[in-house]
Amino acid sequence: MIRSHARMAAFLSTVWMGLGQLYNRQWLKGLFFFLFELILVIFAREPFLRAMWGLWTLGETPQKRVGGKIVVQGDHSIFLMIEGLIALILLLLVLILYIQNIRDAYTDGRARDLGERPLSLFAAGRKLWETGYAYILLTPAFLFTLFLTVLPLLFGVLIAFTNYSGPYHLPPKSLVDWVGFKTFIDLFSLKTWSRTFWGIAGWNVIWAVLATLSTYFAGLFYAVLINAKRVKGKRIWRAIFILPWAIPQFIAILIFRNILNGQFGPLNQLLVSIGLPRIPWLSDPFWAKVSIVGVNLWFGFPYWMALMSGVLTSVDRELYEAAEVDGASPSQQFWRITVPLVMLATAPLMIMSFAFNFNNFNLIYLLTSGGPANPSYAYAGSTDILISWIYKLTLEQSQFNMASAVSILIFIVVATISIINFRRTRAFKEEDLV
Amino acid sequence: MAEVPIIRFENVTKQFDDDEPILKHVSFELERGKFYTLLGPSGCGKTTILRLIAGFIQPTSGRIYFNGRLINDVPANKRQVNTVFQDYALFPHLDVFENVAFGLRVKKLPEARVRDKVLEALRFVNLQGFERRKIHEMSGGQKQRVAIARAIVNEPEVLLLDEPLSALDLKLRTEMQYELRELQRRLGITFVFVTHDQEEALAMSDEIFVLNNGRIEQSGTPRDIYDEPINRFVADFIGESNIVPGVMLEDYLVSFGGKTFRCVDGGFHRNEPVEVVIRPEDLELVPPDRGLLTVTVESLLFRGVHYEMIGRDEEGNRWLVHSTKKAQVGETIGLDFEPEDIHIMRLGESEEEFDRRIEAYGVSTDDANA
Numbered sequence: 001m002i003r004s005h006a007r008m009a010a011f012l013s014t015v016w017m018g019l020g021q022l023y024n025r026q027w028l029k030g031l032f033f034f035l036f037e038l039i040l041v042i043f044a045r046e047p048f049l050r051a052m053w054g055l056w057t058l059g060e061t062p063q064k065r066v067g068g069k070i071v072v073q074g075d076h077s078i079f080l081m082i083e084g085l086i087a088l089i090l091l092l093l094v095l096i097l098y099i100q101n102i103r104d105a106y107t108d109g110r111a112r113d114l115g116e117r118p119l120s121l122f123a124a125g126r127k128l129w130e131t132g133y134a135y136i137l138l139t140p141a142f143l144f145t146l147f148l149t150v151l152p153l154l155f156g157v158l159i160a161f162t163n164y165s166g167p168y169h170l171p172p173k174s175l176v177d178w179v180g181f182k183t184f185i186d187l188f189s190l191k192t193w194s195r196t197f198w199g200i201a202g203w204n205v206i207w208a209v210l211a212t213l214s215t216y217f218a219g220l221f222y223a224v225l226i227n228a229k230r231v232k233g234k235r236i237w238r239a240i241f242i243l244p245w246a247i248p249q250f251i252a253i254l255i256f257r258n259i260l261n262g263q264f265g266p267l268n269q270l271l272v273s274i275g276l277p278r279i280p281w282l283s284d285p286f287w288a289k290v291s292i293v294g295v296n297l298w299f300g301f302p303y304w305m306a307l308m309s310g311v312l313t314s315v316d317r318e319l320y321e322a323a324e325v326d327g328a329s330p331s332q333q334f335w336r337i338t339v340p341l342v343m344l345a346t347a348p349l350m351i352m353s354f355a356f357n358f359n360n361f362n363l364i365y366l367l368t369s370g371g372p373a374n375p376s377y378a379y380a381g382s383t384d385i386l387i388s389w390i391y392k393l394t395l396e397q398s399q400f401n402m403a404s405a406v407s408i409l410i411f412i413v414v415a416t417i418s419i420i421n422f423r424r425t426r427a428f429k430e431e432d433l434v
Numbered sequence: 435m436a437e438v439p440i441i442r443f444e445n446v447t448k449q450f451d452d453d454e455p456i457l458k459h460v461s462f463e464l465e466r467g468k469f470y471t472l473l474g475p476s477g478c479g480k481t482t483i484l485r486l487i488a489g490f491i492q493p494t495s496g497r498i499y500f501n502g503r504l505i506n507d508v509p510a511n512k513r514q515v516n517t518v519f520q521d522y523a524l525f526p527h528l529d530v531f532e533n534v535a536f537g538l539r540v541k542k543l544p545e546a547r548v549r550d551k552v553l554e555a556l557r558f559v560n561l562q563g564f565e566r567r568k569i570h571e572m573s574g575g576q577k578q579r580v581a582i583a584r585a586i587v588n589e590p591e592v593l594l595l596d597e598p599l600s601a602l603d604l605k606l607r608t609e610m611q612y613e614l615r616e617l618q619r620r621l622g623i624t625f626v627f628v629t630h631d632q633e634e635a636l637a638m639s640d641e642i643f644v645l646n647n648g649r650i651e652q653s654g655t656p657r658d659i660y661d662e663p664i665n666r667f668v669a670d671f672i673g674e675s676n677i678v679p680g681v682m683l684e685d686y687l688v689s690f691g692g693k694t695f696r697c698v699d700g701g702f703h704r705n706e707p708v709e710v711v712i713r714p715e716d717l718e719l720v721p722p723d724r725g726l727l728t729v730t731v732e733s734l735l736f737r738g739v740h741y742e743m744i745g746r747d748e749e750g751n752r753w754l755v756h757s758t759k760k761a762q763v764g765e766t767i768g769l770d771f772e773p774e775d776i777h778i779m780r781l782g783e784s785e786e787e788f789d790r791r792i793e794a795y796g797v798s799t800d801d802a803n804a
Binding site for chain 2: 326
């Protein structure tokens, strides 16, 4: 007896789906796979090749108009790109099935080599149901992810490598072409683009650092204050300080926008009424930045306060007694015990907070809309951060390729931070801390 | 005693809110350089005494002196006292070296001095080479040593130990008992050790305070307390005891279990009802006709070191016997003992009265052995 049924079946199934199964005398299954590939080759070959052509060329026939009337509809480059991506994903699914078909043929062939009878279709189905239950349940989620997350993501990334931008490359009026890394090169080499990018990126980092640190330490301050032994009515204080967190940010920001209004805002009215000059809270580049950080502080610190209160109450009281018998004064206990312990427990979240603030679109857009205007920037204001700049580039200026390039850069920054964070988090678990 | 006691409690009461006082008018003195143990069941107030000495809490009334100086209101971080905590209370964010160095850094000692002192303290507790270990990488026994090193590096005059060995397993605990005792001798400072484990207390202490219900029931050397317990509580709490009712016919003559025996206790009224204590290991197993008491064995348990038997005499008193010899259940056996093995407890006697009587009449154990 030669033990080659397994290889033979696998080989046959590689040549054409289902052949191996037929070789294993599993007629129904084999027939199913066989017909599946046949139908694919007959009916799906043409559309697939067409989709690949579309993805590769992004269309070759421009729209033609004569006297405002469309004579030739032309190719829509963006649709072609999306169709191409969908075709690629479908190809991936087919490939998965194809590999399963080979594996199936191999397993059943091996069963024959060992002198066993391969499972019947019904038994095989039941076995699949049992061993692959988790995968079967995950399939819908997998498909959704593939088409609703992976597809848009790929699309968004690919845009950066095209010239998809106004006014000359907007389908359906005109075609879009692959341009390689030209968008990135433009971003860094063309004066207006690079000046805007570096200016905004710089402020973005400063903003994220300030926003994180200010809320973090304000939160720590209030948490320690509220948890101090002498403070009475801890619950009430906590409730009061958590209020800013409870109000929807959206509303809070718009209210602040009114409060800080240079002309009619109550804050400036108050300043004037006590004889101080008006401060251009939102219309001066510097003061607008101060306002943004201040407003963020207002509804950012309660989160840290709540979190740190939890950490503080879980710190073993004996640690303070141990520090006390070692001669530490209350302030030394605070700096040498409380702060390091809280830092240790909250540092990973601080990194996540940094990543969140880095992309805090809501605050910037709703409070200042990126303003005041900055003439030396391309399509951006003084307080714009990268994400709000991207918003303007896409929804207001149709600079899709540049927006995509910038968002790839943001992704790299945020992903790096997140990876560092997750690795640290795992290290934390071993330390059974706090 | 000419020397000023290192710690003196004068009529100290501690009460939380309106609860019953946890300490009731406690007075005692601690001498310099001795190993003291506060022994008692949980809730007896022993930890409260420790926290009062450490300064974590203030007495409701009464006075606490340190070296003759009133320290009622001196905060914990200003006292020359250090504590080894039950759960170690090591700082999780610092390594071994920095944990030990904590107090020195707080005092802003120069780096070289800190280094020398920390290494010396770690050597004291046999932890050389562990300086850069993280706390969570240390075993229970090692953590305990770090906690001790952290305490002694500050050169306290009094070291308080709050059940420091209770989290360790039996073998390690016995080992640490030796080490602690040895450490105390080498350092020559006062140790105040809190425990509910009577064996630990007997093995380690120069002097034991037995506490119950917020009062000191009895204080003395382990020997005194074991051999001459003042009352039923102490006799019961320290070691195992046979406590039977008896009558003091006259001094040195006691009647219990239906018979009359010679004993070594005096200072009683005629025919005064008393409680008689005989330790189970002092009862010797003999044939029935040669025993001072005859009992019927009711149960037998093999304890490893000895057999534990429970028998009943004619009057129905229960007798616990520890012996390497074995008797069958249902068998009648004789129990033999010496007059010195009998200890008489007067009912409701205070510690002062007890001491005075022992002083006047008692043949102390040491004399009896001589």
